[in-house]
Amino acid sequence: MKEGMALAMKHVRVLYSAHPWLVWRFVGASIGKSAAGLATILLTQRFLGTVLGGALNTPGATAGASTSSAAGLWLAAAALFLSIVAASLFGFDSRVSQQRMVQRLELSIMDRLVRHLLKLSVSFFDKQSPGDLLQAVRQDVVALRSLIFSLAGIILEAMSALGLFIAALSISPKLTMWSLIVLPLAALPVLVAARRATARSMRIRKTGYVLFDALLEMLRGIRVVKVYRGDERIATSTMEKSRRYFDEMIEMVRVQSVAQVLLELIAGLAVVMVVVVGGLDVMNGRMQWPALMAFLLAVRALYGPINNLNSSLIDLGALRASTNRITELLATQPHVPDRVDAVSLSADPTAFRFERVSFSYSDRRVLSDVSLMVRAGETIGIVGPSGSGKTTLLNLIARFYDPTEGAIFFNDVDLRGLTLDSVYDRIGIVTQVPFLFAANVRENIRCGRPGATDAEVEAAARAAGVHDEILRFDSGYDTVLGIGGTGVSGGQAQRINIARALVKNPPLLLLDEATASLDSLSELVVQDALDRLMVGRTTFVVAHRLSTLRRADRILVLDGGTVAGLGSHQSLLVDCSVYRELWQAQTLDAVEAPV
DSSP states (O other): OHHHHHHHHHHHHHHHHHOHHHHHHHHHHHHHHHHHHHHHHHHHHHHHHHHHHHHTOOTTOOHHHHHHHHHHHHHHHHHHHHHHHHHHHHHHHHHHHHHHHHHHHHHHHHHHHHHHHHHSOHHHHHTSOHHHHHHIIIIIHHHHHHHHHHHHHHHHHHHHHHHHHHHHHHHOHHHHHHHHTTGGGGHHHHHHHHHHHHHHHHHHHHHHHHHHHHHHHHHHTHHHHHHTTOHHHHHHHHHHHHHHHHHHHHHHHHHHHHHHHHHHHHHHHHHHHHHHHHHHHHHTTSSOHHHHHHHHHHHHHHHHHHHHHHHHHHHHHHTHHHHHHHHHHHHOOOSSOOOTTOBOOOSOOSEEEEEEEEEEETTEEEEEEEEEEEETTOEEEEEOSTTSSHHHHHHHHTTSSOOSEEEEEETTEEGGGBOHHHHHTTEEEEOSSOOOOSSBHHHHHHTTSTTOOHHHHHHHHHHTTOHHHHHTSTTGGGOBOOGGGTTSOHHHHHHHHHHHHHHHOOSEEEEESTTTTSOHHHHHHHHHHHHHHHTTSEEEEEOSSGGGGTTOSEEEEEETTEEEEEEOHHHHHHHOHHHHHHHHHHHHHHHHSOO
16 A cells, blocks of 8 residues: 555656646645535534524514524525535536546556557567556556546545544534544554455456456467367356456455445444434533534534545555556566667678677577678578577577677677667568558558658569559558458568568568468569568578578578588588488478479
8 A cells, every 4th residue: 555655646746747737726626625615514503503593583583683684594505505516616626637637647657658668678578478568558557547546536535524624623622532533443444455455456467467368369369269169168268267357356346345334334433422422412501403413514524535535545455466567567677778888880781790699598598609700781591490599590680689698790899789779770670470560551661661752662562562462452552451461461461561671771681481471372472572672681581491592692500509501502402411401301392292
């Protein structure tokens, strides 16, 4: 609860620095509502006193006195009505201001969190649950919104409680003491409920993102699920995870409800004590009944804000898991950061050198002692058995990871000494599974260089061999693609990716099994587009099908993370047994393939 309050106050300070007038408006409206509530109680007392005075007028009272009492009655009633109206208007404005504050804060936190996640290294995302990150960006941010609501509610209810307390104290200090004597008892259920809500919130969050993961898995694998008749199994598993999540939610409500019941009982006990003590005072002439009635209204109203205040404190514990996760994510630093003394790559690299490069994922060694010298404009093919470290080598070149040992040099400068932006600016990448944004075709191609003109986009599409096909789409270049490129074939999606790289026009190109997932005809079309893309660029090509490396100047053979060979196709057939076995296996497959 303490940590949740501290985090909420931190975000309130950020909000105040950006929108001070909005915070002051909320505080002013809260104070106004409190003052109007105080006035309502005191005017109620006066109104009842006026009524009582009129009722006690004797038959022989003068007409002037009766007229005076009637005027006082209407005046008290009018003032009471105005105070009620003022309290309602101030309450309305405080709630509207509260909503606006929370909305601005929620958007600010979401913007900050998304931008921070985008700055983190690829290695971070490789280790994270997608459901966990989705829950953080959406549900945890919404939970933080609730946290700020709770804090704003604490301020608002505290103001209201203060006004009502002053009203009660001004009417009868004695009864005020009796009414609040049981108040310390309210702290016990609040503390116990807040502690249990904190523990329960951790379980709710975990079961929540486990459910998210199950739903994402179902959506991504829907084709496999259908073909292998996994509908019932997936449905049963997903519903079991859903049941666990909602069971935890129900338990949270139970914890909060028990605390609320106890608080209401304590408030009821306080009212009973006031009725008994105040009733005795009225019977013994120590107090007038209008004062007792006004005091009962004040005390009953006072326990409303106190109950709400306690509920808000319990909510702080219930939101602990979400606040902890947001704090943890925002505190996460990139695994591959820019060094303090990093310099920008001022010119396109003319040479690339790998000097005894090794890399390990945790304690698993993937690359070991790789050394290589590459000239600008050279095409290097990278082959080897599965798990030999081919894609990892590309990840190191793109600086998605840094070597565990050794170094990669661009123009004799350690890659780790260059700014990430200047490295990314000079790299184009085409992966095995083409990635397209949920945007139109033109924007997908242009994202490689946002300033590219429509003519440049279309020229790149022509060079990639996909322009004519794009024109046949319903809206041509304005056709909106689905997430991941749904709506186009794999070959079309890959050529749009190639057009994107052509628009960017990078000097360094990384191709990771760019044709592996295509059929033979699509592979030929895409390979032609890749050949045009590779002209004049330094290119590293990871390929499973060795036939796609016909344009490679040299081929690097990896086996178990080490260099097993380096040279031309012909020399490797003679000198490298690993390459020879790979070539013979693929050649045999081609010969034995049915016509």
